[in-house]
Amino acid sequence: MAKPDTVKIIRPSRRLEGEVVLPGDKSISHRAAILNSLARGEARIDNFSPGQDCLATVRCLRALGVKIRKRGSPNSPTVFMLGTGADGLKEATNVLDARNSATTIRLLAGLLSSRPFLSVITGDASLRKRPMGRLVEPLRLMGADIWAREGDSFAPLVIRGKKLRGIEFGLSVASAQIKSAILLAGLFAEGRTVVHQPMLSRDHTERMLGCMGANLDVEGTSVSVQPLSRPLVPFSLRVPGDISSAAYFLVAGAIHPDARIVVKDCGVNPTRTGIIDILLAMGAKIKIDNERLEGGEPLADIVVESSRLKGLEIAGDIIPRLIDEIPVLAVASCFAEGKTVIKDAAELRVKESDRIATVASELSRLGARIEPLPDGMIIYGGKSLSGAKVDSHRDHRLAMSLAIAGLMAKGETSIGHAQAADVSYPAFWDTLRRILH
Ligand code: S3P
Numbered sequence: 001m002a003k004p005d006t007v008k009i010i011r012p013s014r015r016l017e018g019e020v021v022l023p024g025d026k027s028i029s030h031r032a033a034i035l036n037s038l039a040r041g042e043a044r045i046d047n048f049s050p051g052q053d054c055l056a057t058v059r060c061l062r063a064l065g066v067k068i069r070k071r072g073s074p075n076s077p078t079v080f081m082l083g084t085g086a087d088g089l090k091e092a093t094n095v096l097d098a099r100n101s102a103t104t105i106r107l108l109a110g111l112l113s114s115r116p117f118l119s120v121i122t123g124d125a126s127l128r129k130r131p132m133g134r135l136v137e138p139l140r141l142m143g144a145d146i147w148a149r150e151g152d153s154f155a156p157l158v159i160r161g162k163k164l165r166g167i168e169f170g171l172s173v174a175s176a177q178i179k180s181a182i183l184l185a186g187l188f189a190e191g192r193t194v195v196h197q198p199m200l201s202r203d204h205t206e207r208m209l210g211c212m213g214a215n216l217d218v219e220g221t222s223v224s225v226q227p228l229s230r231p232l233v234p235f236s237l238r239v240p241g242d243i244s245s246a247a248y249f250l251v252a253g254a255i256h257p258d259a260r261i262v263v264k265d266c267g268v269n270p271t272r273t274g275i276i277d278i279l280l281a282m283g284a285k286i287k288i289d290n291e292r293l294e295g296g297e298p299l300a301d302i303v304v305e306s307s308r309l310k311g312l313e314i315a316g317d318i319i320p321r322l323i324d325e326i327p328v329l330a331v332a333s334c335f336a337e338g339k340t341v342i343k344d345a346a347e348l349r350v351k352e353s354d355r356i357a358t359v360a361s362e363l364s365r366l367g368a369r370i371e372p373l374p375d376g377m378i379i380y381g382g383k384s385l386s387g388a389k390v391d392s393h394r395d396h397r398l399a400m401s402l403a404i405a406g407l408m409a410k411g412e413t414s415i416g417h418a419q420a421a422d423v424s425y426p427a428f429w430d431t432l433r434r435i436l437h
Contacts, residue, residue, distance in 0.1 A: 021264060038231065052101075118160055187209075200320065
């Protein structure tokens with residue numbers, strides 16, 4: 001059941017201090033659940049993402065016959081899976097519901113295109129507006145029978161699974177979801193599948209498939225996979241903290257005049273650390289400690305302190321490495337000296353909300369000066385913000401970014417549809433409250 005609409009009130013705080021425990025990484029959790037459902041045997045996934053998106057993946061996999069148990073604390077669940085190989089997947093007796101989660105619908109569509117049964121996958125109102133043509137096209141080239149609404153553009157998707165053939169495909173957008181969907185289909189296709197990316201996108205699928213015994217090669221921005229000759233090996237792991245969730249606290253610590261925040265056990269996969277690179281380039285005092293490798297992914301502890309930031313240009317290859325963090329980087333830019341220009345980020349228009357429009361409109365309500373561009377925005381820093389009524393547009397990243405802006409605004413900020421944060425970070429509001437002094 002969807003949670004009722006909630007409003008959160010945020011007021012400025014004298015000091016920000018404390019240790020932040022992050023939710024498990026959303027992208028890695030989706031992949032751990034999906035790939036282990038293709039393995040044969042038991043796997044244990046600790047610190048699985050507690051967000052609604054990964055819960056949607058678990059529900060869909062259960063509906064496809066995968067045995068999954070969830071235990072432990074609500075903010076850091078452990079998921080036990082019993083995979084029976086891809087052949088163990090069964091036709092669901094109802095429509096699969098990916099809810100708000102594009103990763104769920106796109107990765108599952110890639111997988112289900114090869115399973116010999118009918119699948120229908122849909123999602124909530126936001127997901128049903130997000131582009132699916134980019135997914136349908138390569139899967140059709142592989143021979144898939146897949147259809148979508150409005151000329152194969154939007155969910156629901158209907159898939160009649162069948163034998164596929166490997167392809168060599170050049171992605172026009174640097175999308176890890178589409179890349180992963182093609183690779184998943186490629187595991188069960190005839191012949192090799194090769195995906196060329198215009199820029200590097202997050203590589204969690206490649207890393208995990210490598211750990212599970214798939215025959216996969218990465219060369220620069222190209223990835224190739226051979227069809228599986230035996231089932232994947234189950235892969236137990238502890239999921240690193242989500243750097244996309246850490247981003248709110250990294251920005252809060254950097255822009256607040258009296259702050260010291262420690263973020264523990266944060267994933268620092270280089271395809272995701274654009275936020276750290278840009279904050280450092282803006283002048284943030286960030287220290288990375290205790291770097292180590294766990295479950296095929298690098299993680300570290302991060303310390304951030306009050307800093308004086310400078311505006312800069314954010315464009316090009318770094319965009320896919322920080323795409324989900326642009327809303328909160330826009331907040332950071334409001335408190336930086338000079339202007340920040342964000343370009344090459346048209347993908348923001350097709351996220352959980354049109355994030356160019358929603359970031360510009362909501363931060364403007366607080367008094368920020370932001371000029372939307374077709375593929376980004378210009379933020380004029382150094383203007384003080386004042387509390388006002390804003391809305392998340394039911395977009396988790398907007399809800400949390402507005403909370404950080406509210407902390408720095410004079411007076412009271414009221415955030416409508418604040419429950420959206422549950423999609424990736426249900427404990428966000430409690431965690432935030434604990435560092436306010
Ligand atoms: C994700 C990939 C990105 C990102 C999304 C999660 C993933 O989307 O924005 O939040 O887990 O693969 P695209 O693949 O559309 O770029």
